[in-house]
Amino acid sequence: xxxxxxxxxxxxxxxxxxxxxxxxxxxxxxxxxxxxxxxxxxxxxxxxxxxxxxxxxxxxxxxxxxxxxxxxxxxxxxxxxxxxxxxxxxxxxxxxxxxxxxxxxxxxxxxxxxxxxxxxxxxxxxxxxxxxxxxxxxxxxxxxxxxxxxxxxxxxxxxxxxxxxxxxxxxxxxxxxxxxxxxxxxxxxxxxxxxxxxxxxxxxxxxxxxxxxxxxxxxxxxxxxxxxxxxxxxxxxxxxxxxxxxxxxxxxxxxxxxxxxxxxxxxxxxxxxxxxxxxxxxxxxxxxxxxxxxxxxxxxxxxxxxxxxxxxxxxxxxxxxxxxxxxxxxxxxxxxxxxxxxxxxxxxxxxxxxxxxxxxxxxxxxxxxxxxxxxxxxxxxxxxxxxxxxxxx
Amino acid sequence: xxxxxxxxxxxxxxxxxxxxxxxxxxxxxxxxxxxxxxxxxxxxxxxxxxxxxxxxxxxxxxxxxxxxxxxxxxxxxxxxxxxxxxxxxxxxxxxxxxxxxxxxxxxxxxxxxxxxxxxxxxxxxxxxxxxxxxxxxxxxxxxxxxxxxxxxxx
Numbered sequence: 001x002x003x004x005x006x007x008x009x010x011x012x013x014x015x016x017x018x019x020x021x022x023x024x025x026x027x028x029x030x031x032x033x034x035x036x037x038x039x040x041x042x043x044x045x046x047x048x049x050x051x052x053x054x055x056x057x058x059x060x061x062x063x064x065x066x067x068x069x070x071x072x073x074x075x076x077x078x079x080x081x082x083x084x085x086x087x088x089x090x091x092x093x094x095x096x097x098x099x100x101x102x103x104x105x106x107x108x109x110x111x112x113x114x115x116x117x118x119x120x121x122x123x124x125x126x127x128x129x130x131x132x133x134x135x136x137x138x139x140x141x142x143x144x145x146x147x148x149x150x151x152x153x154x155x156x157x158x159x160x161x162x163x164x165x166x167x168x169x170x171x172x173x174x175x176x177x178x179x180x181x182x183x184x185x186x187x188x189x190x191x192x193x194x195x196x197x198x199x200x201x202x203x204x205x206x207x208x209x210x211x212x213x214x215x216x217x218x219x220x221x222x223x224x225x226x227x228x229x230x231x232x233x234x235x236x237x238x239x240x241x242x243x244x245x246x247x248x249x250x251x252x253x254x255x256x257x258x259x260x261x262x263x264x265x266x267x268x269x270x271x272x273x274x275x276x277x278x279x280x281x282x283x284x285x286x287x288x289x290x291x292x293x294x295x296x297x298x299x300x301x302x303x304x305x306x307x308x309x310x311x312x313x314x315x316x317x318x319x320x321x322x323x324x325x326x327x328x329x330x331x332x333x334x335x336x337x338x339x340x341x342x343x344x345x346x347x348x349x350x351x352x353x354x355x356x357x358x359x360x361x362x363x364x365x366x367x368x369x370x371x372x373x374x375x376x377x378x379x380x381x382x383x384x385x386x387x388x389x390x391x392x393x
Numbered sequence: 394x395x396x397x398x399x400x401x402x403x404x405x406x407x408x409x410x411x412x413x414x415x416x417x418x419x420x421x422x423x424x425x426x427x428x429x430x431x432x433x434x435x436x437x438x439x440x441x442x443x444x445x446x447x448x449x450x451x452x453x454x455x456x457x458x459x460x461x462x463x464x465x466x467x468x469x470x471x472x473x474x475x476x477x478x479x480x481x482x483x484x485x486x487x488x489x490x491x492x493x494x495x496x497x498x499x500x501x502x503x504x505x506x507x508x509x510x511x512x513x514x515x516x517x518x519x520x521x522x523x524x525x526x527x528x529x530x531x532x533x534x535x536x537x538x539x540x541x542x543x544x545x546x547x
Contacts, residue, residue, distance in 0.1 A: 066478045067471040068449060077445035078484035105448040113444040135455030138438070139448045 006038050007368055010094040010378065012085075013045035014075055014106030016063040017053065022283065023100055023124050026153075026174050030098075031056065033175070033361035039368075044088050046076035046107060060084045060107055068105060075106040085110045086380055094378040096120060096368055102147065103140060103165065112143040117378035118371040121147040123169060126156035126280040126302070133164050140165060148371040151364070154281040155305045172363045173306075174283045178356035180258075181290035182349055186267045190251065191226030193335060196268040196293065198261065198284055202233040207274030207298065210324060212242060214274075217328040219245045225335060230256045230264060265291035269341070270334055273297040276322050282306045286355040289315055289348035294341045296330050298322070308351065315351035316344060404519075405530045411516040415537045418509040425502040426469055430457045432495045433472065439491060446484040449475055466540040513537045 013027050024045070031041045035056070042056055046063035053059060060081045063074040085107060089097070096118035099108040103123065112119065121144070133140075144150075150169035152158035158169050190196075195215070201208040208229070215227055227250045229235070235252035242250065256264065265271065271288040273295065279302040286306060288295050295316035297303040307316040317334065320326040334341060353359065436442065437450035453472045460468040476499070479485050485492050516537050519525060 064478055064482055066449060067474050068452065075445070077443060077449065078479070078482040079443060079486075080482070081445070082443040105445040105452075107445075109445050109448065110443055135451050136448050139444050139451065143444070 005369065005372075006040070007034075007095040007372060008040045008093060009034055009042075009096060009098060009368065010089070010092050010111075011041060011043045011098045012100060012108045012111045013043060014101045014104060014108045015046070016074055017043070017045035017047045017057055017059070018049055019063070019074065022174070026124070027100055029175055029177070029357060030361065030364060033357045034365065037361070037365060039365075042088070042092055042094075044085065044107065044111070046074075046081075058084075058088055060088075073104065073106075075104065077105055077107075077110070081107060082110050082114070086114050089115050089378060090380050092378070095372050096148075097378050098122065098368075099147070100124065102143060103161075109139075109143055112146055114380060115146075115378050116381040117376050118374075119147050119378070120149045120151065120367055120371060122151040122153065122172075123157050123161050124153050124280060126154065126160045126278075127164075137165075149367050151367065154302055156302045157280045159301075170367065172367075173355055173360060174281050174286075175357040175360035176283060176286050176290055176352065176355045178290045178353055178358075181262050181265060181287050181352075182292065184262060184266060187263060188267070190228045190264065190267055191249075192269075193225045194228050194267065194269045195225050195331065195335075196228045196230075196264060196271045196288075197274075198230045198256075198264070198271075200233055201229060201231050201235075201238070205276050205278040207276050207322075208238065209241070210274045210276070210322060210327060211272055212238060212246070213324045214328040214331060215246055215249075216243060217324065218332060219243065219249075221332065223332050223335060225249060225269075225331075226251065228253065228264065228268070230254070230261065261287075262291060265293050268293040270331065271295050272327070272331065273303060274327060275300060275303070279303065283355075285316065286352050290352035290355070292345045292349050294334060294344040295348065296327070296334060298327075315348045401524070401528055401530065404522075404525065408516075408519055408525065408530055408534075411512065411519055412531075412534045412537075414512040415509075415516050418505070418512045419537075422502075422505040422509045425498065425505040426457070429495070429498045429502055430454045430472065432491065432498050433476070434458070436485070436491050436495065441486060441489055441491065442484055446479060449479070469540075510539065513539055 011027055011031055013024055015021050015023055017024055027043060031043055034041050044058050044060055046061060047053055047059040048062055050059040060076050063076050065072050065074050097111060097115055098120045099112055100122050101124055102108040102112045102121045144165055144167055151172050152161055152169040153174050155171060158171050161167060161169050197208060197211055199206045218225060230253040232255040239247055265288050271293040273285055275298055277300050279300060282302045285295055285297055285303060297307060297316055297318055298321035299318040300321050308314055309318055317330050319330045433450050433454035437447040453475045457468040457472045520531055520536055525531060
């Protein structure tokens, strides 16, 4: 009965709404799903350009680039952001707040401090231990304590949380739109016996240079294939590093639209994810599986989890991370073995259904219902109380 | 001949004086940096700013304070950049006592940097002279270096 209660949900994005990023994409999809289910959603996010936002998104001002933990974070903070957060909470009349990435100095942290009442936090990153984590404890701990439920998007994100702030979380993966990938046309325009790679290939941790090295090996073994690479970046340094034979078999598509990406994944003979680490989830693997592309991925923890490695129904193939001969062997084996490919395709499409929004979104809404069961509303805490709560540490 | 020996001794004395100056100016700079981190830490813990600002300050000041010698330059530079961004966002309230102390500390730091840079540059110039190299007049004194953070605004 309570399961049908319609909720007013406030979501907070730490990163600029009009900048590309996995967290923002996840929040957008989740918000759309919740609205589809009849809930009301308002998203608060920093934005570069406030004039071009969806009607259900409110801007907290522009994001600022600042150094944090050895990297540059683009977040919003300061008195202006703080005032907008408080105003948004006060006027929102929310049943609950869903804060994304509340453990970094961001809008989500501000909202977490300002609000009283049902709150859910989602942790996206898996990061190496922060140098300053002990020092920021007095600010982080009271905030994390206030969350009624904590969600991690993957086992690795959960491990990060346990290690950094000694708190546990429910794992609910990122969602995909399964049918958009599974249903649609295939095309042969990318070539035959295609090996696909999608992502920001300039980042070394995405592992494109390893895949190129493997492809050179394939050419030496006289194996036919076409290498198709999609994603933003400058292909020239990679093309320059290739042999002529490989260059003639390689296509760089540049940045592609969602439709085109779905079509590409459906048309591939193989999808290869040679990432060397730094991945929290690996949503591209779920998308490739949904589209019916047999997957070969490095055996980093995030990917093993997505593919359900070690079980009988394992939905892809793993190779030893950063090992060129291991990758070459898997690619040549799978290219030659069409029955194995067909098997992986069938398992993959089925396996990827667990990442569809209909299942992922429902799990999130279950948590919403749980934390709002008391009927308590989100309200603004007094600033004075926060000051004291912080000081007692 | 005598005048040449005298000149060598004169140059060596000059060099020695410069090395002492570098040591003193570094000690001053080090103290100014420590004061700045300590104030940043105190502001972060005082709840005078919003939690995100406090957290940024805490993290950067803590890293600067515990940094090993090899990481020090990077950590101090990060704190400098952060303070500049915070001031640009007017995330620090200029009227509070602690913030006034911080801006005084930054002022003193700017002077300490200028003095240190000057002594380092002069020493490096002397050390680079042919005669100093030939007769090893600097002995085993380490060649003073400029840290990258000395070149950015604090």
